[in-house]
Amino acid sequence: xxxxxxxxxxxxxxxxxxxxxxxxxxxxxxxxxxxxxxxxxxxxxxxxxxxxxxxxxxxxxxxxxxxxxxxxxxxxxxxxxxxxxxxxxxxxxxxxxxxxxxxxxxxxxxxxxxxxxxxxxxxxxxxxxxxxxxxxxxxxxxxxxxxxxxxxxxxxxxxxxxxxxxxxxxxxxxxxxxxxxxxxxxxxxxxxxxxxxxxxxxxxxxxxxxxxxxxxxxxxxxxxxxxxxxxxxxxxxxxxxxxxxxxxxxxxxxxxxxxxxxxxxxxxxxxxxxxxxxxxxxxxxxxxxxxxxxxxxxxxxxxxxxxxxxxxxxxxxxx
Amino acid sequence: xxxxxxxxxxxxxxxxxxxxxxxxxxxxxxxxxxxxxxxxxxxxxxxxxxxxxxxxxxxxxxxxxxxxxxxxxxxxxxxxxxxxxxxxxxxxxxxxxxxxxxxxxxxxxxxxxxxxxxxxxxxxxxxxxxxxxxxxxxxxxxxxxxxxxxxxxxxxxxxxxxxxxxxxxxxxxxxxxxxxxxxxxxxxxxxxxxxxxxxxxxxxxxxxxxxxxxxxxxxxxxxxxxxxxxxxxxxxxxxxxxxxxxxxxxxxxxxxxxxxxxxxxxxxxxxxxxxxxxxxxxxxxxxxxxxxxxxxxxxxxxxxxxxxxxxxxxxxxxx
Numbered sequence: 001x002x003x004x005x006x007x008x009x010x011x012x013x014x015x016x017x018x019x020x021x022x023x024x025x026x027x028x029x030x031x032x033x034x035x036x037x038x039x040x041x042x043x044x045x046x047x048x049x050x051x052x053x054x055x056x057x058x059x060x061x062x063x064x065x066x067x068x069x070x071x072x073x074x075x076x077x078x079x080x081x082x083x084x085x086x087x088x089x090x091x092x093x094x095x096x097x098x099x100x101x102x103x104x105x106x107x108x109x110x111x112x113x114x115x116x117x118x119x120x121x122x123x124x125x126x127x128x129x130x131x132x133x134x135x136x137x138x139x140x141x142x143x144x145x146x147x148x149x150x151x152x153x154x155x156x157x158x159x160x161x162x163x164x165x166x167x168x169x170x171x172x173x174x175x176x177x178x179x180x181x182x183x184x185x186x187x188x189x190x191x192x193x194x195x196x197x198x199x200x201x202x203x204x205x206x207x208x209x210x211x212x213x214x215x216x217x218x219x220x221x222x223x224x225x226x227x228x229x230x231x232x233x234x235x236x237x238x239x240x241x242x243x244x245x246x247x248x249x250x251x252x253x254x255x256x257x258x259x260x261x262x263x264x265x266x267x268x269x270x271x272x273x274x275x276x277x278x279x280x281x282x283x284x285x286x287x288x289x290x291x292x293x294x295x296x297x298x299x300x301x302x303x304x305x306x307x308x309x310x311x312x313x314x315x316x317x318x319x
Numbered sequence: 320x321x322x323x324x325x326x327x328x329x330x331x332x333x334x335x336x337x338x339x340x341x342x343x344x345x346x347x348x349x350x351x352x353x354x355x356x357x358x359x360x361x362x363x364x365x366x367x368x369x370x371x372x373x374x375x376x377x378x379x380x381x382x383x384x385x386x387x388x389x390x391x392x393x394x395x396x397x398x399x400x401x402x403x404x405x406x407x408x409x410x411x412x413x414x415x416x417x418x419x420x421x422x423x424x425x426x427x428x429x430x431x432x433x434x435x436x437x438x439x440x441x442x443x444x445x446x447x448x449x450x451x452x453x454x455x456x457x458x459x460x461x462x463x464x465x466x467x468x469x470x471x472x473x474x475x476x477x478x479x480x481x482x483x484x485x486x487x488x489x490x491x492x493x494x495x496x497x498x499x500x501x502x503x504x505x506x507x508x509x510x511x512x513x514x515x516x517x518x519x520x521x522x523x524x525x526x527x528x529x530x531x532x533x534x535x536x537x538x539x540x541x542x543x544x545x546x547x548x549x550x551x552x553x554x555x556x557x558x559x560x561x562x563x564x565x566x567x568x569x570x571x572x573x574x575x576x577x578x579x580x581x582x583x584x585x586x587x588x589x590x591x592x593x594x595x596x597x598x599x600x601x602x603x604x605x606x607x608x609x610x611x612x613x614x615x616x617x618x619x620x621x622x623x624x625x626x627x628x629x630x631x632x633x634x635x636x637x638x
Contacts, residue, residue, distance in 0.1 A: 019454070019458065020458065021458065021461055021462055021465060023461060023465060024457065024458055024461040075420055075421070075424060078420070079416075079417040079420060079421075097398075098398040098461075098464045099461070099464075101394055101397070101398060101420065102394070102398075102457055102460055102461045102464070103461075104424075105394060105423075105424075105427065105457050106454065106457040106458075108424065108427055108428070109427070109450055109453040109454055109457065110454070112431060112446070112450055113450040113454070116443060116446045116447060116450065119443060123442065123443060123446075124435065124438060124442055127431070127435045127442075127446070128432075128435060131428055131431055131432040131435065134428040135338070135425065135428055135429070135432070138343065138421055138424050138425040138428065139338065139339065139340065139343055139425075141421055142340055142342060142343040142417075142418070142421045142422075143340055145417045145418075145421070146340060146342060
């Protein structure tokens with residue numbers, strides 16, 4: 001895993017966007033330098049390797065996916081009024097709002113520019129996959145924004161939203177690697193589906209950890225979603241299962257200003273309703289379904305080991 | 320000219336972006352339906368025709384340029400706090416800010432998607448031209464934003480900014496048509512330079528008309544730039560030529576709240592300094608230089624007539 005990360009980090013360092021005005025390029029380089037696990041480009045490289053492709057040929061497409069991901073973070077952070085990203089100031093905070101919009105736009109174009117560097121007979125296919133993935137991410141973010149002003153979101157609506165916003169990008173990254181390696185259409189679809197289900201499993205578990213995780217391992221403070229009344233899987237499921245009396249209590253707690261009390265009382269309700277168990281089970285179900293898709297791929301079992309390890313790391317599983 | 324416009328309008332009508340959520344796609348279709356002169360896609364079609372290319376093959380690239388242009392308007396209008404665009408509410412006003420950001424992002428991706436429909440051996444060249452043009456437009460808009468907080472902008476800085484923000488897109492549209500038609504590299508460069516200089520000429524004249532034009536023909540109210548203290552060619556040139564006493568007067572007038580008085584007094588200063596004449600001359604110089612580039616292109620004089628007519632219409636010249 002570390003060797004992939006090293007490859008990606010070295011390539012990002014070499015990338016260094018240069019241009020004028022500096023105020024437009026600095027935020028792009030800043031975002032790319034903030035690090036993170038680089039899951040998305042690693043998925044592209046791993047999928048390429050799995051289908052016995054040339055990893056070097058997958059590097060530009062992998063970088064394009066990572067640049068795209070960072071573009072979406074810049075715009076999302078502004079829309080979410082987030083002050084911090086990976087412990088550092090977000091672009092609209094460190095610079096200003098127009099700079100965040102424009103350097104985000106620039107990054108989206110730069111993602112296409114990097115993708116087109118893989119001057120290859122497969123460019124049209126890669127471009128088409130990239131476009132369709134990017135469109136899904138925009139749709140997912142718009143739904144997420146809409147949900148903030150909407151009550152009674154169903155579990156299905158929620159799953160569709162995280163599918164577009166989170167899972168489609170992971171799936172697209174994997175399929176990108178498959179396309180570069182020249183995998184069959186069927187195999188490319190299987191690896192896409194594997195990534196999509198893995199993404200859903202991951203997001204549901206992320207929701208769970210925000211309420212029931214260990215702050216140290218999770219890396220964020222616990223209960224943040226509850227404090228902000230975020231419509232997570234847990235919150236939606238709880239409203240669905242609650243009796244009228246409990247639902248009323250949840251409504252009242254939404255405006256509770258003593259956050260410690262708020263988190264404590266809502267967690268108690270979640271426990272009563274068995275939310276923790278239900279959430280774990282659904283995340284597990286998506287992961288098992290994902291593994292079935294991986295299993296259907298025509299390559300050897302050995303070729304799939306790396307991806308399974310990465311998936312388990314992503315899901316914070318003890319191996 | 321009208322036949323090109325009809326072709327473009329028909330193609331835009333057929334385009335109709337469809338997808339979920341509606342709140343993401345409606346603003347994109349709204350922007351595309353607001354009309355305008357469709358100069359950019361017409362330039363692509365005309366350049367293709369001029370080089371004896373197949374106009375049908377140029378349609379997707381032409382539409383991609385128009386979608387890109389509209390994407391940039393959506394984000395610019397938000398950054399400029401503009402309430403109206405072509406007499407209708409801007410996207411961030413009619414919907415909200417996140418919707419303007421996200422539907423703008425979507426339009427940028429859709430521009431690439433439409434471009435990639437021209438499934439052609441020239442896709443890599445078109446993509447590269449599109450990327451480089453889009454990057455320039457982002458750079459130009461960032462410079463324009465920066466200039467708002469900056470004093471003592473030089474004429475050269477101003478020309479570079481409008482070159483990136485306005486002229487590069489017109490130039491890129493023309494070159495796109497040349498690429499589709501398979502023009503020689505040299506001819507493609509000439510038509511790019513023609514478009515670039517035409518764009519500068521146009522923008523300088525647009526600045527002029529905002530202060531000295533006829534409201535009816537110009538289509539906007541006169542003096543808007545002066546009221547907003549916009550750093551136009553006229554304003555920068557006036558500061559450059561002003562004596563210390565007049566410069567002081569201009570500084571004082573910048574905060575004048577009686578707008579009628581403000582416009583009147585600043586126009587008087589412009590007249591004293593001969594700004595109108597200087598501006599006209601520079602616009603004319605760029606137009607003549609543009610025509611020289613057009614003249615250098617290897618096709619027949621007859622093939623260039625349409626483009627010259629369009630250029631003259633753009634520059635509001637009586638033919």
